[in-house]
Amino acid sequence: MQRRPRRVRGRGHDEFWAFCEAGELRMQRCKDCGHVQWPPVPDACERCELAVLEWERLSGTGQIVSWCTFERSYYPDLPVPWDTILVELEEGPLFISNPDGFTNEEVRINMPVRVTFVDCEDETGRFRLPAFEPVGPTGPKNQKGAQDETASTA
Ligand SMILES: [Zn+2]
Secondary structure, eight states, X not given: OEEOOOOOOSTTHHHHHHHHHTTOOEEEEETTTOOEESSOOSSSOTTTOOOOXXXXXXXXEXXXXXXXXXXXXXXXXXXXXXXXXXXXXXXSOEEEEOBSSSOGGGOOTTEEEEEEEEEEEETTXXXXXXXXXXXXXXOHHXXXXXXXXHHHHO
């Protein structure tokens, strides 16, 4: 169980966390223009302003388009260095998250990832936080292993 800073709650957000609890990554898609909202909105589509939103289950896959490691502590509950990644989800939204099972030293641009759910708790209780793991056998660990092998035989 990982301790985390307090998550955002409220209309839209509460529904998002409830779906995460069920192991589902869902976002609101506008039934009119198709836009996927992130972060959640309380009422209407942020693009066309119509209130015809539907919680769609996403594929949970995407690619890492940027990353950042915090060397300075901003939250007592997050030990540094603290890795964050920016995932472009298959359905379009950009999602700030954390690597699960790898570190930012192993990240490469456009690395394919898929969602996982990490058991966490904040001051309001326990919850499941979306994070991302590498997809497929060409993950960063294998690549790093290959590099190390090359180095040791050189
Ligand atoms: Zn819309």
